Amino acid sequence: MSTAKYSLPCLIAELPQYIDQRVVTAGWIHTVRRLGGVQFLVLRDGSGLIQVVQRDQALRLHPETVVSVVARVVRETRAPGGIELHEADITVLAEADSPLPIDLSASYAKAALPTRLTAAPILLRHPEAVKWLRMTDQLVAGFRHTLHGLGFVEIHTPKILGTATESGSNVFEVEYFGRKAYLAQSPQLYKQMMAGVLGRVFEVGPVFRAEPHDTARHLSQYTSLDVEVAFISDHRTVMGLVREVIAGMVDWAREKTPNTQDFWPEILPAIPIIHFAEALDLVSNGLGENFRAEPDLAPAHEAWLGQWAKNQYGSDFLFVEGYPTAKRPFYTHPDPSRPQYTRSFDLLFRGQELVTGGQRLHQYRNYVEALQKRGMSTEGLEGYLMAFQYGMPPHGGFALGLERLVARLMGFSNIREATIFPRDLKRLTP
Amino acid sequence: MSTAKYSLPCLIAELPQYIDQRVVTAGWIHTVRRLGGVQFLVLRDGSGLIQVVQRDQALRLHPETVVSVVARVVRETRAPGGIELHEADITVLAEADSPLPIDLSASYAKAALPTRLTAAPILLRHPEAVKWLRMTDQLVAGFRHTLHGLGFVEIHTPKILGTATESGSNVFEVEYFGRKAYLAQSPQLYKQMMAGVLGRVFEVGPVFRAEPHDTARHLSQYTSLDVEVAFISDHRTVMGLVREVIAGMVDWAREKTPNTQDFWPEILPAIPIIHFAEALDLVSNGLGENFRAEPDLAPAHEAWLGQWAKNQYGSDFLFVEGYPTAKRPFYTHPDPSRPQYTRSFDLLFRGQELVTGGQRLHQYRNYVEALQKRGMSTEGLEGYLMAFQYGMPPHGGFALGLERLVARLMGFSNIREATIFPRDLKRLTP
Numbered sequence: 001m002s003t004a005k006y007s008l009p010c011l012i013a014e015l016p017q018y019i020d021q022r023v024v025t026a027g028w029i030h031t032v033r034r035l036g037g038v039q040f041l042v043l044r045d046g047s048g049l050i051q052v053v054q055r056d057q058a059l060r061l062h063p064e065t066v067v068s069v070v071a072r073v074v075r076e077t078r079a080p081g082g083i084e085l086h087e088a089d090i091t092v093l094a095e096a097d098s099p100l101p102i103d104l105s106a107s108y109a110k111a112a113l114p115t116r117l118t119a120a121p122i123l124l125r126h127p128e129a130v131k132w133l134r135m136t137d138q139l140v141a142g143f144r145h146t147l148h149g150l151g152f153v154e155i156h157t158p159k160i161l162g163t164a165t166e167s168g169s170n171v172f173e174v175e176y177f178g179r180k181a182y183l184a185q186s187p188q189l190y191k192q193m194m195a196g197v198l199g200r201v202f203e204v205g206p207v208f209r210a211e212p213h214d215t216a217r218h219l220s221q222y223t224s225l226d227v228e229v230a231f232i233s234d235h236r237t238v239m240g241l242v243r244e245v246i247a248g249m250v251d252w253a254r255e256k257t258p259n260t261q262d263f264w265p266e267i268l269p270a271i272p273i274i275h276f277a278e279a280l281d282l283v284s285n286g287l288g289e290n291f292r293a294e295p296d297l298a299p300a301h302e303a304w305l306g307q308w309a310k311n312q313y314g315s316d317f318l319f320v321e322g323y324p325t326a327k328r329p330f331y332t333h334p335d336p337s338r339p340q341y342t343r344s345f346d347l348l349f350r351g352q353e354l355v356t357g358g359q360r361l362h363q364y365r366n367y368v369e370a371l372q373k374r375g376m377s378t379e380g381l382e383g384y385l386m387a388f389q390y391g392m393p394p395h396g397g398f399a400l401g402l403e404r405l406v407a408r409l410m411g412f413s414n415i416r417e418a419t420i421f422p423r424d425l426k427r428l429t430p
Numbered sequence: 431m432s433t434a435k436y437s438l439p440c441l442i443a444e445l446p447q448y449i450d451q452r453v454v455t456a457g458w459i460h461t462v463r464r465l466g467g468v469q470f471l472v473l474r475d476g477s478g479l480i481q482v483v484q485r486d487q488a489l490r491l492h493p494e495t496v497v498s499v500v501a502r503v504v505r506e507t508r509a510p511g512g513i514e515l516h517e518a519d520i521t522v523l524a525e526a527d528s529p530l531p532i533d534l535s536a537s538y539a540k541a542a543l544p545t546r547l548t549a550a551p552i553l554l555r556h557p558e559a560v561k562w563l564r565m566t567d568q569l570v571a572g573f574r575h576t577l578h579g580l581g582f583v584e585i586h587t588p589k590i591l592g593t594a595t596e597s598g599s600n601v602f603e604v605e606y607f608g609r610k611a612y613l614a615q616s617p618q619l620y621k622q623m624m625a626g627v628l629g630r631v632f633e634v635g636p637v638f639r640a641e642p643h644d645t646a647r648h649l650s651q652y653t654s655l656d657v658e659v660a661f662i663s664d665h666r667t668v669m670g671l672v673r674e675v676i677a678g679m680v681d682w683a684r685e686k687t688p689n690t691q692d693f694w695p696e697i698l699p700a701i702p703i704i705h706f707a708e709a710l711d712l713v714s715n716g717l718g719e720n721f722r723a724e725p726d727l728a729p730a731h732e733a734w735l736g737q738w739a740k741n742q743y744g745s746d747f748l749f750v751e752g753y754p755t756a757k758r759p760f761y762t763h764p765d766p767s768r769p770q771y772t773r774s775f776d777l778l779f780r781g782q783e784l785v786t787g788g789q790r791l792h793q794y795r796n797y798v799e800a801l802q803k804r805g806m807s808t809e810g811l812e813g814y815l816m817a818f819q820y821g822m823p824p825h826g827g828f829a830l831g832l833e834r835l836v837a838r839l840m841g842f843s844n845i846r847e848a849t850i851f852p853r854d855l856k857r858l859t860p
Binding site: 174273420 | 433434435436437438439441443444456457458475476477494495496498523524525526527530531548549550551552554555559560563564566567570571574578581583584585586587588589590591592593602603604605606607609611613620623624626627628629630631634635636638640642650651653659660661662663666667668669670671672673674700701703749792793794810812813814816817819820821822823824832850851853855858859860
């Protein structure tokens with residue numbers, strides 16, 4: 001019988017385990033420098049970089065040539081990472097055209113953003129890009145690790161919906177076997193139904209917003225980290241969970257992602273909380289704005305509040321709770337003591353909204369009322385409403401935008417810089 | 431400063447830690463039985479079931495009523511799980527209408543499938559459904575755990591594409607800001623580009639197929655577990671990885687999912703492999719069919735081969751390698767010794783295709799040739815082709831359908847039974 005064996009060259013990150021041994025590794029030629037008869041190559045793979053010293057072989061190598069390298073791992077204190085490859089025997093596996101569409105030895109953000117996005121398949125090979133790609137992976141791993149540890153179950157919900165109920169605006173239309181359907185703007189209704197099944201659920205998946213504005217904070221598709229939890233007291237239980245989860249993500253990713261020490265925020269044991277009404281007062285005093293016409297927090301206001309929280313509490317994070325009913329979706333639980341406000345919240349991170357959440361309605365009759373009051377039909381919501389008709393616990397949840405978090409952590413001013421192949425008003429490729 | 435604390439009732443699965451203590455737990459009334467003046471309630475949450483013995487309280491409870499329970503955990507060897515709740519103080523958190531749209535105390539598959547799918551928000555609360563929901567979660571966790579351990583990085587790729595290049599048929603059309611766009615049928619082109627960046631990548635995400643047939647094996651949306659790996663020797667390296675990953679998933683999920691012992695297959699250290707041509711010979715001998723007109727394996731043939739592998743090798747799994755070039759997409763690497771065949775494979779599990787994979791082309795000129803030969807345009811593929819132009823290692827990968835795996839493991843005959851809210855030709859709700 002034939003067999004199939006999984007065996008690959010060593011990753012560069014694994015080489016410190018093989019000091020003084022001859023190993024097989026492979027990757028891309030990142031840079032080439034010649035000094036006398038010696039070539040100093042920097043080899044790159046997805047896990048790191050290493051210098052290869054090559055004396056005897058006459059190979060002339062361009063950047064991005066793909067090679068396999070058999071060489072001895074030697075300690076070299078002057079080399080980054082403390083090791084080098086000597087006595088290298090190099091085989092070319094694939095050639096690279098030259099010049100490259102973008103210079104990978106230059107600083108990461110040198111070219112203009114549109115150029116960088118078009119050249120993404122090559123630009124993402126830049127070590128700075130690999131850093132946020134790996135950081136993204138480990139943040140999500142930390143999200144899952146934390147939630148699994150707390151008894152949550154991961155779910156996968158439909159992204160094609162029969163009705164555009166949740167908001168109705170900014171929805172992409174899909175041609176579905178001769179019918180109209182819509183791309184999900186969030187897993188909201190599904191995670192609620194599943195909180196009615198499993199109690200504690202989460203999902204990591206794409207959500208779609210037909211965002212007609214070309215801003216630095218919005219994408220047509222982004223990755224939403226969604227959580228829903230049953231048997232809460234009120235939205236404060238959810239806010240406590242948000243803090244646990246973000247702390248879990250940061251702790252995990254900090255440990256697992258090398259060379260990112262500078263990026264991590266401190267997360268206070270209790271993240272400061274202010275009420276929406278109080279936030280408006282603070283901002284109107286601070287910025288001299290009058291909010292009577294449109295009581296809402298614009299990006300500039302969030303930025304101001306972020307700075308305020310930093311000065312006041314030394315915190316990168318600030319909860320704003322109690323958003324007005326008119327500004328929140330139909331499923332939002334009102335604040336019983338002040339029904340014009342809700343049991344909802346946003347979490348600002350470094351002055352930008354990162355998380356939105358709150359307690360949801362859980363009584364069937366309250367849903368019927370809330371939909372009526374907003375002039376919304378129950379059509380297409382039969383399944384969703386069924387969950388509340390047959391026993392739904394008090395519950396709530398939150399959603400965190402992954403690319404937005406990574407962009408803020410990395411200090412990118414545009415969310416597209418933290419998205420491998422962004423989709424927006426103009427961009428559908430690569 | 432206000433604070434938010436994350437504190438929830440105990441999960442039923444956690445109660446064995448609290449023998450002889452009084453705890454707060456919560457859930458749904460699963461069943462009610464009265465015997466003399468005593469109510470025997472079975473309480474259910476997403477983590478399990480427990481019997482509650484209630485003597486003094488006059489509460490009359492329907493199935494699916496949501497309750498909070500303060501009670502003492504006692505050892506009771508006759509109870510399932512070895513514990514019960516006594517001296518229960520019960521508070522109703524939410525009422526449930528009665529009768530239920532589907533009977534949760536009946537056997538899981540009692541009602542007809544359409545009825546069950548329409549009542550999914552309630553039916554999924556059935557303990558048998560919770561079993562496969564949790565199994566699904568842990569299979570995916572095992573997938574990630576195994577791949578992270580092997581140095582793979584998780585990615586999140588675009589689901590809206592500018593061109594329907596990969597196959598052209600069975601694609602959903604999206605109205606994208608006045609342009610036509612398409613839902614991704616797979617992350618294929620993106621995972622290849624990212625293998626050119628990170629070397630070892632994977633993705634877990636929705637894929638969309640406008641499948642115009644109403645079969646028991648197809649959905650319009652399913653969850654694809656995708657892997658792509660660089661620096662392989664050939665497709666056999668990928669097949670070796672498939673075995674590692676599936677064994678990792680099964681080991682992990684078996685350990686983490688209670689009451690599923692019966693479902694797990696044995697995975698031989700080397701999964702048997704046969705060539706496509708040999709498979710055709712076997713099937714034509716076995717079933718007396720003539721494959722000269724259409725050399726392909728239909729579901730009935732796969733079922734026959736599954737049985738053959740079971741008899742011949744005692745294996746639930748069988749690799750078929752070397753599918754004909756005409757049957758595989760343009761990026762498939764040909765078999766250099768027999769160019770009418772490819773370095774591709776399917777993995778059959780219990781007689782059904784579970785995994786598809788293979789080695790891909792990695793030279794730019796081979797892509798240009800392959801597209802030309804098939805009469806395909808390079809338009810919209812500029813970014814993809816850029817990756818090959820500037821140094822792409824030999825690489826390959828595979829895709830595994832999650833719902834299909836779970837359905838096979840659970841012994842469901844229809845893939846919809848392993849999908850929380852399936853989408854098909856007719857179904858867009860709930």
